[in-house]
Amino acid sequence: MRLEQIPERLRAWRRRTLAWGALLDDQRVLLVSLAVQSTGSVRVATLEHPHATPVGPQPAQAREGRLVERLRAAGAQLPRRERMLALALHHSRCGEGVYQPPPQLDPGQLAAEVQLEAAQALGVQPHEVGFDFDVQPDRDDVANPPVLWMACRREDLQQCAEQARHAGWQLPLVEPEHQAARRAASCLRGDARLQWAQSPQDWQFECRPVRSLDEAQWRAWQAAPQWGALVACGAALGLLA
Amino acid sequence: MRPRVLNLLQHPRPSWVGWQPALGWALLGAGLALLAGGWLQAQRAHWQQEHRHWKAQMALHSAAQQRERQAREHAHVRSQQQALWRSGQAQQQRVLALQEALQREADQGLRLTRWQADGQHLWLHGLWPQAESGWALQARLSQVLGQDWTLHSMGTGPHGVAWSLQTPWPLASAPGAAP
Numbered sequence: 514m515r516l517e518q519i520p521e522r523l524r525a526w527r528r529r530t531l532a533w534g535a536l537l538d539d540q541r542v543l544l545v546s547l548a549v550q551s552t553g554s555v556r557v558a559t560l561e562h563p564h565a566t567p568v569g570p571q572p573a574q575a576r577e578g579r580l581v582e583r584l585r586a587a588g589a590q591l592p593r594r595e596r597m598l599a600l601a602l603h604h605s606r607c608g609e610g611v612y613q614p615p616p617q618l619d620p621g622q623l624a625a626e627v628q629l630e631a632a633q634a635l636g637v638q639p640h641e642v643g644f645d646f647d648v649q650p651d652r653d654d655v656a657n658p659p660v661l662w663m664a665c666r667r668e669d670l671q672q673c674a675e676q677a678r679h680a681g682w683q684l685p686l687v688e689p690e691h692q693a694a695r696r697a698a699s700c701l702r703g704d705a706r707l708q709w710a711q712s713p714q715d716w717q718f719e720c721r722p723v724r725s726l727d728e729a730q731w732r733a734w735q736a737a738p739q740w741g742a743l744v745a746c747g748a749a750l751g752l753l754a
Numbered sequence: 755m756r757p758r759v760l761n762l763l764q765h766p767r768p769s770w771v772g773w774q775p776a777l778g779w780a781l782l783g784a785g786l787a788l789l790a791g792g793w794l795q796a797q798r799a800h801w802q803q804e805h806r807h808w809k810a811q812m813a814l815h816s817a818a819q820q821r822e823r824q825a826r827e828h829a830h831v832r833s834q835q836q837a838l839w840r841s842g843q844a845q846q847q848r849v850l851a852l853q854e855a856l857q858r859e860a861d862q863g864l865r866l867t868r869w870q871a872d873g874q875h876l877w878l879h880g881l882w883p884q885a886e887s888g889w890a891l892q893a894r895l896s897q898v899l900g901q902d903w904t905l906h907s908m909g910t911g912p913h914g915v916a917w918s919l920q921t922p923w924p925l926a927s928a929p930g931a932a933p
Contacts, residue, residue: 645761
């Protein structure tokens with residue numbers, strides 16, 4: 514075995530076959546798990562339907578208490594290595610945008626600029642945001658490409674991480690629900706026209722995107738009753754990526 | 755190409771995150787060093803025992819060599835002493851034989867006036883009634899001693915013929931010497 518093949522072999526050995534994702538919004542906590550099949554496709558293994566909840570926003574304490582309760586129940590039979598969760602946050606708790614940075618910034622300076630931009634957009638101090646960004650390939654301006662950023666309040670992130678830790682889970686990934694939903698929708702297998710009639714329990718995914726969504730499809734997904742399941746599945750797919 | 759997953763936990767990163775690979779390698783190295791140290795420590799007692807064993811073997815071997823060398827030296831010295839003793843004995847016997855021969859010559863009229871030796875030569879000075887008998891005396895003494903005598907001087911005096919004979923100091927290895 515050649516030396517440069519070792520990291521790839523290690524990644525293959527560590528590649529997980531079960532991933533958990535959750536959607537946390539103002540009204541509900543939706544928890545799903547995806548299992549990687551021997552064929553390489555991914556199917557829904559667990560879909561925990563949210564219990565009936567009062568209409569309207571609930572206090573954050575009650576919402577997060579439910580998250581701990583659900584995670585404890587789901588992880589009771591799981592080994593510690595499998596208790597790893599990807600969480601999608603409701604879009605009202607996140608912000609995103611495209612930033613055009615000044616030319617010739619090093620990575621550290623670019624991160625600082627994006628942090629300032631995100632803090633300004635969320636209306637908080639720069640040290641109060643958690644964020645991530647990615648340089649977007651743009652053919653028009655190769656030397657100075659735009660940057661896509663996503664952010665939310667660090668306080669929310671810390672609360673989520675603390676709740677997961679209390680429940681005995683690790684929280685390696687937190688992302689906005691739109692990113693998770695786009696990933697799930699683009700990886701979903703089957704005929705796009707039949708997906709509306711299909712139960713989320715029967716969904717199967719590919720690990721890589723197999724279709725692109727146009728704006729009409731995207732709006733239809735956002736209005737569909739399966740939106741929550743799509744987001745949670747997308748978060749779980751983010752762990753498998 | 756698979757789009758990168760933007761993770762809100764990614765930034766701001768703690769200052770130690772960039773050092774994770776180096777930290778991992780350092781921890782791996784430290785772990786390996788600890789393992790090697792533990793293994794060496796576990797082997798230490800065994801190696802010390804081996805060291806003591808080989809040290810004792812070396813001491814035994816060198817003591818045996820020392821004894822063998824001393825035995826060789828003693829044998830050499832003893833053989834040298836024996837050879838020297840035998841040489842002295844032979845030399846002494848030759849001188850005694852010369853004395854006996856001179857005694858016999860004295861019974862026939864020889865008068866030995868002086869016996870002189872310096873470790874390298876031997877001189878005999880004496881008187882003899884007949885001059886012609888000097889040559890026969892020289893031959894007889896040469897036969898007794900096993901080496902030639904040289905007539906050093908000869909002269910006529912009132913009491914007979916005075917003569918002087920010289921020979922190298924008799925050595926143990928001279929021809930005719932006693933073993």
